[in-house]
Amino acid sequence: MTPNILTTVFALSGISGLLAVLLVIAERFLANYGECKVTINDDKELIVQGGSTLLTTLGSEKIFLPSACGGRGTCAYCKCKVVEGAGPVLPTEAPMLTPDDVKNNIRLACQVKVKQDFRIEIPEELFNIKEFKSTITSIRDLTYDIKLVRFELDDPNEISFKPGQYIQVYTEPYGDVKESISRAYSIASPHTEKSYIDLMIRLVPDGICTTWVHQHVSEQQRVKLVGPMGDFYVRDGDGEMIMIAGGSGMAPFVPILHDMKNRGVKRKVTYFFGAVSKRDLFYIDEMKALEQELADFTFVPALSEPAPDDNWDGETGLITQPLANYIRERDMSNAHAYLCGSPGMIHACIIILNKYGITEDRIFFDPFS
Amino acid sequence: MEHLSPWVIFFASIFTGNILLTYFLGMCSFLSVSSQVKTSLGLGLAVTFVLTVTSALNYVVFDYILEPLHIEYLRYIAFIIVIAAAVQLIEMVIERVSEVLYINLGIFLPLITVNCAILGVSLFMVIRNYSFIQSVMFGLGSGLGWTLAILSMAGIRQRLNEKRIPPALQGAGIALIISGIMAMAFIGFAGMVQIQ
Numbered sequence: 001m002t003p004n005i006l007t008t009v010f011a012l013s014g015i016s017g018l019l020a021v022l023l024v025i026a027e028r029f030l031a032n033y034g035e036c037k038v039t040i041n042d043d044k045e046l047i048v049q050g051g052s053t054l055l056t057t058l059g060s061e062k063i064f065l066p067s068a069c070g071g072r073g074t075c076a077y078c079k080c081k082v083v084e085g086a087g088p089v090l091p092t093e094a095p096m097l098t099p100d101d102v103k104n105n106i107r108l109a110c111q112v113k114v115k116q117d118f119r120i121e122i123p124e125e126l127f128n129i130k131e132f133k134s135t136i137t138s139i140r141d142l143t144y145d146i147k148l149v150r151f152e153l154d155d156p157n158e159i160s161f162k163p164g165q166y167i168q169v170y171t172e173p174y175g176d177v178k179e180s181i182s183r184a185y186s187i188a189s190p191h192t193e194k195s196y197i198d199l200m201i202r203l204v205p206d207g208i209c210t211t212w213v214h215q216h217v218s219e220q221q222r223v224k225l226v227g228p229m230g231d232f233y234v235r236d237g238d239g240e241m242i243m244i245a246g247g248s249g250m251a252p253f254v255p256i257l258h259d260m261k262n263r264g265v266k267r268k269v270t271y272f273f274g275a276v277s278k279r280d281l282f283y284i285d286e287m288k289a290l291e292q293e294l295a296d297f298t299f300v301p302a303l304s305e306p307a308p309d310d311n312w313d314g315e316t317g318l319i320t321q322p323l324a325n326y327i328r329e330r331d332m333s334n335a336h337a338y339l340c341g342s343p344g345m346i347h348a349c350i351i352i353l354n355k356y357g358i359t360e361d362r363i364f365f366d367p368f369s
Numbered sequence: 370m371e372h373l374s375p376w377v378i379f380f381a382s383i384f385t386g387n388i389l390l391t392y393f394l395g396m397c398s399f400l401s402v403s404s405q406v407k408t409s410l411g412l413g414l415a416v417t418f419v420l421t422v423t424s425a426l427n428y429v430v431f432d433y434i435l436e437p438l439h440i441e442y443l444r445y446i447a448f449i450i451v452i453a454a455a456v457q458l459i460e461m462v463i464e465r466v467s468e469v470l471y472i473n474l475g476i477f478l479p480l481i482t483v484n485c486a487i488l489g490v491s492l493f494m495v496i497r498n499y500s501f502i503q504s505v506m507f508g509l510g511s512g513l514g515w516t517l518a519i520l521s522m523a524g525i526r527q528r529l530n531e532k533r534i535p536p537a538l539q540g541a542g543i544a545l546i547i548s549g550i551m552a553m554a555f556i557g558f559a560g561m562v563q564i565q
Contacts, residue, residue, distance in 0.1 A: 011438055
């Protein structure tokens, strides 16, 4: 009986082993797509190992397309234009593509696989998104609850961004928070300074990232950043610019105004800044200086509840008050409005802007969320 | 069965002894993937490929390994291992050749492994004592016969989409009735050639 059992075992193992070897060889030839060339915007060429999805392939080359669903084809954020190489539309992407998308070769990067040379087009802004290793070199109090944090970029050591864009900060686990999370902050340093970025981070009660930055982080902390992202930047035009911000919503306007000063832009700019009381105001001196340096810039701070000893003689009330008073009397048919602050503030201001003649297509905003 | 010409076996396994419509093997994917002609054709060709390859491989495995070692009773498990490997191979081929077909076939592609038509053909070939050439032609013919059956079914079902079917019979119900009628038509040929 024993020889019989042994024969059985050897025969079956032999057959299975032989087939396994055959499959491994087949895989070397069939599932190996070799090196493929991905040409981006007819400009940059990447040599990549074929066989993975476009999204992962680009990710491994440190080009980050937005993706919220993690490559399952349900969020459609990773849409991009594939000029050549993708083959017919797949059943898994069809529900996410409009007829216009199909006509324009728009595909879901998370579904399309790189099996041959690709030519794709992605917006330059995305092309620019990188993962940075950085070190915190200074943390300064702007107000009692807003800190200005400087991140020196280590690798890569330079960033180029449009004034008004934001960057994602990745926290490290601390205390009860066991996972790394990411939060977006507008860059508050001039875009001409490429070796570091400043972020204005306000302490939000129970906020994971803000608590980390305010209470657990010190100088020399290494931080991962991914960016720049966002389409909150100044659009061309010659009409007046209305800027509205509250609290740390100041951040994107610092590089925006700095850039306008550098380029000698002559547009009329009125900047409404909302705070609770005097202890929430910051960068006042910088703004006063900009009023001198820019061609036509007015800074209008407004306090909603000035403390008795603030001796406040400026605007009082919610920011919507001075805003309405100002635009009611002026011609706003060419004006653009830029808003950054809490969703509530932005919502209230948009109602006022609409009411006095600034239509949605000329309003640009960046809500905290 | 030495006397049968391989060509007779080939045509007989397509028309008179259709693996699906006379032996009712491989019904599962036949009923579930037959809604579109294009996908059915893809699956049919995949099944044909796997059938041809596995009947050849299984013949070798049976005649040169199992029989000399007197372990014929292992043929079920040995055949299934060979089939599984062949399906793996065809999966790679399809993914390379047509991503669309690969996604459309979805789970039914790996499920060819447990398509009973394929194990059935290998077992018939042993029972009927076919030679190597006869076995390969039997495998190829059975595959094409299966493709023919699923293609006709898909064609009929596509036209059925525009017809009014009583609600109780929609879907699987009408599909089973159609396959029954198709099977009766094929059984009509069954007496013409005897291959077993």
